Amino acid sequence: MHPGSQSYPDLSILPQRTPAARDEWVEARLMRHFMRNGRSALHAVSTVIPIFVAILWGDVDHVALACWALAAVMITAARYRVIHLYFREYSGAGGAQLRAFMSRYHWTWTVSAVIWGSSMFVFFRKAPLDDQFLCVITLAGMAGFAVGAFSASLRCFFDYINGLALSMLAAVAYTVIVDTPLIQGTTVSLVGLVLIYWVAIRSAGERFHRVQRSNLELQFSNATLIESLTEKTRAAVRAVETKNRFVASAAHDLRQPVHALGLYADWLQAEPELVVEITPKIVQSTRAVNELFNSLFDLAKLDSSTIELDWQQVDLPTLLTELELEYAPLAREKGLALRTRLVPAEVKSDRVLLKRLLGNLLSNAIRHTREGGVLLAVRHGADGPCIEVWDTGVGIAPEEHEAIFQEFYRVPHHNGTEEGFGLGLAIVSRLCEALQHRLSIRSRVEKGTVFRLDFPIALAAPGLDA
Structure with missing residues (x-):
């Protein structure tokens, strides 16, 4: 009910959270986790680029290495810009806005992975075996790090892992087929390890994503339950306060006419000859008591929800x-x-x-x-x-x-x-x-x-x- 623009006092019940609202909330939290982890990942990547260049500088073509390093720096800068844009404009956005944001910029993670995997075009079979091993281990570490850093967004995680693995395999295939057409046992082993690791990392990331989602859904359910219980507790407290106020007010309003009835009865007993003067006052007090009781009964009947409408x-x-x-x-x-x-x-x-x-x-x-x-x-x-x-x-x-x-x-x-x-x-x-x-x-x-x-x-x- 709405008197004018005002609402009647009401103890409203907390509305039930819908599955769509829960999914929206979970998606928003996952995107926020992804962006926070993405910043840490970028800091790590920024330190790896010069290390990569330092390891390979004396053993591979300088022009090829410089081109790769420039590409790595540019995509890292682009990812920094995306994350900066997120924290500046989208950190408080809802799930729909964050999904639209990720749809526009998720390619930066894919391109970054492809550039890092393409580093094998620069060093595979060109650098000393020890340096190649260090570089491959670094790429494997980046893939493992992506499980924790990027799996909050399953789409970006898969794009990143797929881009990294496919570009590494493409570099191996190019080197074996075009550059130095010689298949060695180590090359076959490397391809096998990349494929196995690729499948394992995808599976681990998918499981970790499910765990994160389940934890957030549980948080949402707990928060909703706590909010509902809190609201119901407040409603119960308000109901008790209203009841106490109601009883106190009813007792106060009933006391006056009942007290008047007692006074008029004592007066009539003491001076019976004043019956004509006192009787109307007794009738008036009795009417007031009846009016109060009738109103209380009306309220009790309406609040009991047993009233039948005709x-x-x-x-x-x-x-x-x-x-x-x-x-x-x-x-x-x-x-x-x-x-x-x-x-x-x-x-x-x-x-x-x-x-x-x-x-x-x-x-x-x-x-x-x-x-x-x-x-x-x-x-x-x-x-x-x-x-x-x-x-x-x-x-x-x-x-x-x-x-x-x-x-x-x-x-x-x-x-x-x-x-x-x-x-x-x-x-x-x-x-x-x-x-x-x-x-x-x-x-x-x-x-x-x-x-x-x-x-x-x-x-x-x-x-x-x-």
Whole structure:
């Protein structure tokens, strides 16, 4: 329910997290892990480039080595730029944005792997065996390091490992077939080791990715559970506080008329000859007690969720005419004018509960109006018929619009009006929720208030242009 732009006080339940939301959260965390690890990997790569050059400088073609080193430096700089762009603009982005970001820049990891694997074109069968061994071990170490550094993004990991392995095999094949066409046992062993290592690293990376994803899904489930339990605990605490406040307020409001009844009974016992003067006061106190109990019973019935709705087509002019006849004496008693403005309209509702809802609004309007009057009107809005209750009363400040629907709440500084028990609008709130009608409020302090009741499921009277 929404009075105006304000919401009724409500203990909302934490919405269930969907699998899509969980996957989005997990993807975002995996991308963030990938980028953080990618920065560390780049620092390591930056130190390996000069080491590679230093090892091979005296044994291989300088031009070929310089070209490879330049390519390695350029792709490393490109990857630094991508990571810098991520931390500058995308570190707080969601899963969809991160996926789009990775789609644009994942090629840098593939190209980097191809360039490093292509280093074998420079040193394989050209450098001393010891240097070749060191370089191959370095490439193997980079592949192993990729399991922890890049497997958070399975696509980038596979592209990196595939690029590294295929470029190494291409270099071996080129050297054997074109450069020095001689197949040696060590070459066959090297190819076999590369293939085995390639499969093993892919498998390890895939398993590690699954472990990371499972851990993040578990974190998400735990965080959701903790959040849900925390919210339910807060809701329970608020419910206990509301109940305590409710009981305290009910006891306070009941004490006054009951105390008055006791005083009048003692007075009547002491001075029986004053029965004509005292009896109306006893009746008034008894009526106040009955009114409070009736309101409490209404609230208890509405909160128990056992109320059964009798949906039917309700003729609004007829209903409002009945309300006018019922509440006109109360308005005249206060010197107020109760008027109606009616147009033909029907709505789907429970007639008894709708009448009780409008009766509480009318009673509240009359109670808090010192002079002027109250208007009960049926109008046609953009979405169908609506009912408005206007008064020229004390008005309600915007900051009070939510609080007035709480049990036993009375707007402060309403001097000169009958306070009542503060349950009328609480019952209105419950009835609106039960009937699924929408209530809104407009008010100006010392000018008056308008309550408007809209019907989402509404039918205009036949032949009427709504």
